Amino acid sequence: MPAAPLPSNESERLAALRALLILDTPPDQRLDRIVGFAAEEFDVPIALLSLVDADRQWFKARVGLDVCETTREHAFCAYALHASTPLAVPDALLDARFADNPLVTGAPGIRFYAGAPLCLEGGLVLGTLCIIDTRPRELDTLDLHILEALRDLILEEILQEGGV
Amino acid sequence: MKRRHTPCVLLADSNGLLRQTVAITARSAGLADVQEVSTLTSARQQLMQREFDALILRLDDQRSALQLLEAVRAGRTFTHKDVGVALIAEQCDHSLASETFTLGVRHLLLQPFRVKAVLTAMDALLSARPQAADKP
Numbered sequence: 001m002p003a004a005p006l007p008s009n010e011s012e013r014l015a016a017l018r019a020l021l022i023l024d025t026p027p028d029q030r031l032d033r034i035v036g037f038a039a040e041e042f043d044v045p046i047a048l049l050s051l052v053d054a055d056r057q058w059f060k061a062r063v064g065l066d067v068c069e070t071t072r073e074h075a076f077c078a079y080a081l082h083a084s085t086p087l088a089v090p091d092a093l094l095d096a097r098f099a100d101n102p103l104v105t106g107a108p109g110i111r112f113y114a115g116a117p118l119c120l121e122g123g124l125v126l127g128t129l130c131i132i133d134t135r136p137r138e139l140d141t142l143d144l145h146i147l148e149a150l151r152d153l154i155l156e157e158i159l160q161e162g163g164v
Numbered sequence: 165m166k167r168r169h170t171p172c173v174l175l176a177d178s179n180g181l182l183r184q185t186v187a188i189t190a191r192s193a194g195l196a197d198v199q200e201v202s203t204l205t206s207a208r209q210q211l212m213q214r215e216f217d218a219l220i221l222r223l224d225d226q227r228s229a230l231q232l233l234e235a236v237r238a239g240r241t242f243t244h245k246d247v248g249v250a251l252i253a254e255q256c257d258h259s260l261a262s263e264t265f266t267l268g269v270r271h272l273l274l275q276p277f278r279v280k281a282v283l284t285a286m287d288a289l290l291s292a293r294p295q296a297a298d299k300p
Contacts, residue, residue: 037181041278142193146279149188153181 002097004078013081013124014054020126022158023051023058030157035061038131038150042143046108046132049154050077050115057127060158064132065108074103076132080115081125086144089113091136112137114144116151118158129154171217171290174243175200175282176207177252178224185279186286195287204228211241218289219243220282222252226260233267248289250282 007013017023031049039047046064050057057075059068072078079097080087092098092110104110112135115128129151139147173196177183180202187198196217201207204225210216211232219236223229229251239245250271251264264272270292271285 033181037185040276041185041280142189142280142283145189145193146185146283148192149185149279152188153184 003073004075004081004097007081007125009122009124012122013126016120016124017051017053017126020158020161022060022161023053025060027061028157028161031061031154034150034154034157035129036063038129038147039063041146041150042114042131042139044112044131044133044137046110048077048130048132049127050075050130051118051127052077052081052125070103074101076101076103076110076113077115077128077130080117080128080130084117084119084123084125086114086116086147087128088139088144090138093136108132109134111135114139114147116144116147118151118155120155120159126158170194170197171293172197172199172214173218173220173286173290174198174207174210174216175220176202176204177220177222178202179222182279182282186282189279189283190286193283195283196290204232208232208235208241211236211243214242216243216247217293218248218250218286220250220252220286220289223254223260226253230263230267233269237267248292250285250289252277252282 035047035049048059049061050059055072056069057072057077089095092104098104110132112133115130117128118126175183175198183200187200190196190198199210221229235241236243237245249269251269252273254275256272256274273281
């Protein structure tokens with residue numbers, strides 16, 4: 001399994017993430033609500049607000065996962081840090097980047113992933129709002145717009161809380 | 165879904181997260197500008213001030229919502245009396261179905277529904293406007 005390449009602005013990205021003082025903080029009701037709304041809207045078992053730290057992805061809000069973080073090495077979201085548009089993986093088993101990922105071959109058995117990057121001005125991506133399914137899925141253009149709209153609401157909330 | 169000129173839709177719903185998601189998505193998809201309000205009172209104020217290309221109203225207070233729609237159909241607002249309307253409701257009985265049909269409601273969205281259903285209804289309402297294709 002190829003590791004996701006580091007973004008060229010990785011050090012600035014990590015500095016921006018840490019400046020928000022959001023990592024390892026308690027759950028936020030409004031963020032939980034938006035992530036729950038995303039899970040319902042797309043009818044997926046897992047939805048996450050994932051923040052990609054140096055060696056891990058930490059979930060500020062989550063539906064359908066018991067763990068609060070995973071290693072960055074196995075994080076789909078690490079691949080979404082390179083663009084401002086969503087990363088969609090219709091079937092992870094058919095994608096060389098993810099086919100032998102332990103999160104695909106083992107629990108929770110990811111097959112479908114779509115992550116909208118939490119992109120700050122200047123192109124620094126903090127993480128994603130992502131939806132995950134255990135069966136292959138396709139999103140149409142309108143679905144992607146809806147995912148991005150929910151991402152925008154999350155970003156607005158995070159920046160407001162962080163006083164940015 | 166994109167149109168040459170952006171129409172404006174009035175969305176009245178007490179669910180702020182639904183409203184904001186619909187509004188942001190409609191704008192980014194080039195479907196419409198959405199004026200979102202949380203109450204029928206605010207919706208009435210908006211309708212008295214400007215014209216809308218479609219209306220989407222929640223029937224939390226069924227009587228007030230239908231009275232507002234009657235005012236629209238009677239031409240007592242700034243919006244064209246034949247404007248396309250979708251209603252959002254918890255449930256629908258025969259009486260409501262009959263009343264909304266009489267008032268020319270084209271879409272009834274029953275809970276639970278998705279944001280995508282609201283946007284699809286909005287697109288259908290806007291596409292059905294007689295002037296939609298001809299507007300310069």
